Amino acid sequence: MLTLLTDEQQMLKEVAGEIAGSAGLANPSDLTSRNWAATWQSLAQSGLLALRTRDEDGSPVGSGVEVAVVAEAMGAGLVPVPYLGSAILATELLCLAGADDDAARLAEGTARAGVLLNRDLSGLARFPADGMVYGWDVDGAEEALALTDSPEGPRVVRVSLADGFVPAVSADLTRRLLRSDGPIDPARLTTVGRPLTPEDLLRWEALALAAVCADVVGVMRSALAKAIAYAKERVQYGVLIGSFQAIQHMCAEAYVAAEAAASATSYAAWAVDALDPADALLAGWTAKAQCAAVARDVTETVMQVFGGIGQTYEHIAHVHTRRALMDSLVFGDENALLLRIADVRLTGE
Amino acid sequence: MDYRDTPEEAGFRADLRQWLADHIPAGWDKIEDEQEAVALRKGWHRTLYQAGYVGLSWPVEYGGRGLSPVYDAILNEESGNLNAPPLPSVGYIGRAIFTYASEEQKQRFLPPLLSGDTQWCQGFSEPEAGSDLASLRTSARLDGDHYVVNGQKMWTSGGQYADWCLLLARTDPDVPKHKGISAFLVSVKEPGVTVRPIVIASGEAETAEVFWDDVRIPVHQRLGAPGEGWRIAMTTVSYERGPADIGFIAAYRRTLRKVEHLAAERGLLEQPEWRKKLARAYVQGEVLRLNCMEQLSSRVSGRPPGPEGSVAKLLWADAEQSLQHLAMDILGADELTGSAEGWLSSYFTSRPVSVYGGSAQIQKNIIARMLDLPR
Numbered sequence: 001m002l003t004l005l006t007d008e009q010q011m012l013k014e015v016a017g018e019i020a021g022s023a024g025l026a027n028p029s030d031l032t033s034r035n036w037a038a039t040w041q042s043l044a045q046s047g048l049l050a051l052r053t054r055d056e057d058g059s060p061v062g063s064g065v066e067v068a069v070v071a072e073a074m075g076a077g078l079v080p081v082p083y084l085g086s087a088i089l090a091t092e093l094l095c096l097a098g099a100d101d102d103a104a105r106l107a108e109g110t111a112r113a114g115v116l117l118n119r120d121l122s123g124l125a126r127f128p129a130d131g132m133v134y135g136w137d138v139d140g141a142e143e144a145l146a147l148t149d150s151p152e153g154p155r156v157v158r159v160s161l162a163d164g165f166v167p168a169v170s171a172d173l174t175r176r177l178l179r180s181d182g183p184i185d186p187a188r189l190t191t192v193g194r195p196l197t198p199e200d201l202l203r204w205e206a207l208a209l210a211a212v213c214a215d216v217v218g219v220m221r222s223a224l225a226k227a228i229a230y231a232k233e234r235v236q237y238g239v240l241i242g243s244f245q246a247i248q249h250m251c252a253e254a255y256v257a258a259e260a261a262a263s264a265t266s267y268a269a270w271a272v273d274a275l276d277p278a279d280a281l282l283a284g285w286t287a288k289a290q291c292a293a294v295a296r297d298v299t300e301t302v303m304q305v306f307g308g309i310g311q312t313y314e315h316i317a318h319v320h321t322r323r324a325l326m327d328s329l330v331f332g333d334e335n336a337l338l339l340r341i342a343d344v345r346l347t348g349e
Numbered sequence: 350m351d352y353r354d355t356p357e358e359a360g361f362r363a364d365l366r367q368w369l370a371d372h373i374p375a376g377w378d379k380i381e382d383e384q385e386a387v388a389l390r391k392g393w394h395r396t397l398y399q400a401g402y403v404g405l406s407w408p409v410e411y412g413g414r415g416l417s418p419v420y421d422a423i424l425n426e427e428s429g430n431l432n433a434p435p436l437p438s439v440g441y442i443g444r445a446i447f448t449y450a451s452e453e454q455k456q457r458f459l460p461p462l463l464s465g466d467t468q469w470c471q472g473f474s475e476p477e478a479g480s481d482l483a484s485l486r487t488s489a490r491l492d493g494d495h496y497v498v499n500g501q502k503m504w505t506s507g508g509q510y511a512d513w514c515l516l517l518a519r520t521d522p523d524v525p526k527h528k529g530i531s532a533f534l535v536s537v538k539e540p541g542v543t544v545r546p547i548v549i550a551s552g553e554a555e556t557a558e559v560f561w562d563d564v565r566i567p568v569h570q571r572l573g574a575p576g577e578g579w580r581i582a583m584t585t586v587s588y589e590r591g592p593a594d595i596g597f598i599a600a601y602r603r604t605l606r607k608v609e610h611l612a613a614e615r616g617l618l619e620q621p622e623w624r625k626k627l628a629r630a631y632v633q634g635e636v637l638r639l640n641c642m643e644q645l646s647s648r649v650s651g652r653p654p655g656p657e658g659s660v661a662k663l664l665w666a667d668a669e670q671s672l673q674h675l676a677m678d679i680l681g682a683d684e685l686t687g688s689a690e691g692w693l694s695s696y697f698t699s700r701p702v703s704v705y706g707g708s709a710q711i712q713k714n715i716i717a718r719m720l721d722l723p724r
């Protein structure tokens with residue numbers, strides 16, 4: 001019963017932290033001025049895009065824990081590359097369907113894919129669907145993956161993003177969002193690999209939840225670190241603002257909230273590959289419900305500590321808030337997940 | 350990283366479960382009489398001790414079993430799961446003794462503390478020294494080979510049932526306040542010690558005030574060096590803060606099941622708003638459990654408990670108090686009219702969780718310091 005990272009995981013954390021740190025956003029203007037393709041290349045070269053590809057035994061190269069370690073670093077750096085979309089969510093779908101060659105291309109960084117989400121961003125789009133769908137975290141991706149129902153069970157399908165999709169005005173400035181008002185012609189869907197089992201889908205969802213949680217934990221922790229640094233240099237009334245107890249307690253509360261979310265996230269990440277799917281999913285819902293309950297408050301606290309400057313477009317604070325808002329919503333917001341938890345807890349009473 | 354038991358831990362857990370099932374005194378939680386309840390707790394302490402379940406993580410030479418603190422956590426968890434009587438809290442006072450005591454003191458005090466033959470209380474706070482503990486005024490004046498203690502302690506929990514007290518008193522009034530305090534191991538049965546119970550808002554005599562009038566303590570019962578009292582006090586409270594150490598998590602889960610049951614009885618489970626509130630309470634309990642597991646792991650890896658204990662203390666107070674709010678909202682009039690027995694008392698018992706062991710505000714101050722915010 002130990003929750004510490006192994007030495008290898010610790011090393012992975014350092015590597016991911018270096019890439020995300022040197023690539024990460026310092027200012028919103030970096031979004032347009034930096035060479036993000038180079039960042040994607042260094043992620044590929046370090047093997048970080050290959051964590052969910054399968055080894056010769058068919059097991060993932062990296063478990064949910066490794067995924068969370070890297071995802072947290074990407075969130076902390078607000079890195080605007082489709083790490084979750086391509087390297088985790090799409091890669092995992094391809095591998096579950098047995099399309100290992102396609103997954104390998106994503107891992108090499110030569111191709112990118114994203115996922116299609118339903119209208120309220122609560123899960124994968126499932127065809128036949130006639131309504132609106134979103135391609136989420138699809139920067140540089142030519143296609144996105146979704147599900148379709150078939151007599152043999154749900155199957156992964158790919159959809160080209162080249163036609164019928166328009167850029168959506170996403171709250172999140174760091175991950176590209178496309179919209180299709182639908183309906184998407186079934187002829188445009190190509191099935192991939194073999195049908196998925198119900199267990200595959202549960203595990204995929206557990207992984208998605210853990211990865212998004214880890215991302216938002218990174219977003220919160222790094223935002224708070226910036227606010228704390230500012231509190232140690234900004235002077236008002238002739239003293240550092242960090243010496244005001246009101247500021248100290250705001251920071252302390254945000255710290256407790258973020259650390260609590262991190263504790264729940266670590267467990268969810270470990271559970272992805274270690275527990276049976278129902279338990280892994282409950283751990284994922286729990287972590288996500290916690291993250292979603294606190295992420296907005298934590299990033300708002302950070303904006304508040306920065307005062308007026310923290311409300312401006314040029315400042316980095318709102319980029320944290322925006323990514324946190326999106327993370328809180330995708331794959332289920334707090335209300336939706338609490339109801340799912342209740343369904344597990346409150347049966348048989 | 351593995352949240353599961355190792356094979357050894359799993360074996361220990363299985364044996365413990367069996368042992369608990371065989372030994373938990375039937376009907377212990379129905380006892381109303383306070384004296385009887387105290388006797389039961391003492392008896393349970395001895396029973397546990399005889400079976401080797403007290404001091405699991407203590408060094409073998411002082412009567413412990415030298416196991417990792419993970420085993421304490423398992424004991425806490427299973428005691429809660431099987432609704433055993435509260436575990437004796439030997440941990441934090443014992444920790445102070447074996448960290449700072451002389452060999453002679455260890456031999457004298459630790460075995461009976463472990464076995465339950467002596468009960469201890471913690472005499473730190475005073476009427477004028479709560480959060481600002483270092484301003485305490487109780488004095489210990491050296492007189493030959495004795496100290497003479499005078500003053501008033503407040504909130505000495507368990508003082509009315511204790512034999513011994515870990516006492517803080519000022520031995521040097523002429524140095525800065527943190528430096529003039531010493532710690533003592535002293536019998537509360539000495540002449541000059543008067544204990545008066547304090548009834549808290551719940552109606553229970555949870556704690557006590559203790560008056561010290563010319564109480565003579567042999568010099569060899571001082572713990573640590575003169576002036577080392579502050580450091581000793583900080584060690585003690587850092588071990589006291591953890592909810593994992595007091596079986597809180599298992600108790601929380603039990604209470605949550607009861608609250609879910611109350612909601613079911615009242616037909617509230619059909620309503621999404623109540624379902625969400627109950628699920629939220631589950632999430633809070635899980636978050637606390639997992640945060641405590643992380644802290645335990647870092648303790649096992651050799652790091653002593655530090656300010657991160659304040660995180661758990663704040664999560665603990667919030668979880669407990671929120672759960673009592675939820676129960677109150679579900680019970681409505683029943684809680685306020687005496688129809689749902691015990692719940693109003695539980696509510697008031699949850700309030701001081703954000704006061705004792707350092708108030709919530711003090712915990713936030715500690716975190717601010719840990720974050721290196723300016724003073």
Ligand SMILES: Cc1cc2nc3c(=O)[nH]c(=O)nc-3n(C[C@H](O)[C@H](O)[C@H](O)COP(=O)(O)OP(=O)(O)OC[C@H]3O[C@@H](n4cnc5c(N)ncnc54)[C@H](O)[C@@H]3O)c2cc1C
Pocket residue numbers: 471472473474476477478479480481503504505506507549555556701704705706707708709710711714
């Ligand atoms: C049920 C119970 C059991 C207890 N058991 C024990 C025990 O066994 N042994 C023992 O020694 N003590 C015990 N205590 C005492 C407990 O540790 C103190 O009550 C606590 O430290 C607060 O001190 P105080 O009551 O003097 O309140 P004060 O320190 O006077 O605080 C009053 C208010 O001011 C706030 N405050 C104070 N200082 C600051 C600051 N610097 N910044 C911001 N806010 C501040 C506090 O948060 C609080 O809200 C117990 C208390 C209770 C209620």
